[in-house]
Amino acid sequence: MGCRSSKPFEDTTDEIRIAVVGRTGSGISQFIHDATGSYKHGVSNQTALRPFTTEITPILADIKGFSPSVKVVLIDTPGFDFTRGNSEHDKFSQLAKWVKHRYGSKARLDGVIYIHNIWTEELLNRPPLLTSDALEYICGPNWREKVVFVSSHWNERVRDDGNEREVLLKENYWSFMLAKGSQMTRYEEPERPEKAVEILRLLVGGLSNQKKELR
Numbered sequence: 001m002g003c004r005s006s007k008p009f010e011d012t013t014d015e016i017r018i019a020v021v022g023r024t025g026s027g028i029s030q031f032i033h034d035a036t037g038s039y040k041h042g043v044s045n046q047t048a049l050r051p052f053t054t055e056i057t058p059i060l061a062d063i064k065g066f067s068p069s070v071k072v073v074l075i076d077t078p079g080f081d082f083t084r085g086n087s088e089h090d091k092f093s094q095l096a097k098w099v100k101h102r103y104g105s106k107a108r109l110d111g112v113i114y115i116h117n118i119w120t121e122e123l124l125n126r127p128p129l130l131t132s133d134a135l136e137y138i139c140g141p142n143w144r145e146k147v148v149f150v151s152s153h154w155n156e157r158v159r160d161d162g163n164e165r166e167v168l169l170k171e172n173y174w175s176f177m178l179a180k181g182s183q184m185t186r187y188e189e190p191e192r193p194e195k196a197v198e199i200l201r202l203l204v205g206g207l208s209n210q211k212k213e214l215r
């Protein structure tokens with residue numbers, strides 16, 4: 001993928017940092033729990049009414065199937081909530097500030113996993129994601145190649161089978177991102193560690209080698 005062959009990271013840490021973002025309740029913390037096998041306390045109770053994750057939290061994890069030399073940090077984030085006026089852009093800005101504050105001004109994020117509950121309709125009515133100064137600032141100019149859009153909650157099928165919703169997202173909200181190298185996949189139900197790791201692999205791929213070469 002382009003992001004691995006282009007300009008090296010200014011940040012020479014061998015840690016691979018991936019932020020997980022999305023709307024509250026979409027399954028951000030659940031995904032981190034499933035990928036890491038820990039962090040159960042970070043996942044909200046299904047019946048919780050309020051946002052459960054209120055702080056940006058890095059989780060250093062041994063990912064099953066990854067070499068022990070690959071250090072992955074998954075960054076849990078409070079969800080955005082369009083109805084309360086805090087959009088994805090506000091949250092991306094907070095994330096960018098947090099990354100620079102925590103890891104230093106030259107620090108980079110290696111990837112962003114954007115989780116979306118397939119049954120919530122709001123993204124279908126929102127303007128497509130085209131730009132993000134904040135993500136560009138922390139992921140670099142080819143930031144779009146480092147973003148994976150992951151639809152979740154497929155197992156909560158209500159009316160239709162969800163396929164049409166996915167197509168609409170592909171053709172609208174996410175189309176520009178896909179054209180510029182972002183990826184899109186499903187996380188069909190929680191407690192699927194293998195699938196969660198497969199999604200991480202979409203981002204990690206050859207990245208660990210690139211990081212080592214820089215040392």
Ligand SMILES: Nc1nc2c(ncn2[C@@H]2O[C@H](COP(=O)(O)OP(=O)(O)O)[C@@H](O)[C@H]2O)c(=O)[nH]1
Pocket residue numbers: 022023024025026027028029030031042043044045046047052053079152153154155156187188189190
């Ligand atoms: N049915 C179903 N429940 C899920 C899925 N992903 C997460 N959940 C549940 O939804 C609730 C909210 O998940 P959580 O990860 O805490 O949400 P977030 O961190 O605010 O995005 C938890 O009870 C999860 O177990 C999914 O794909 N399907």
Ligand SMILES: [Mg+2]
Pocket residue numbers: 028029030042043044052053077078079
């Ligand atoms: Mg959470």
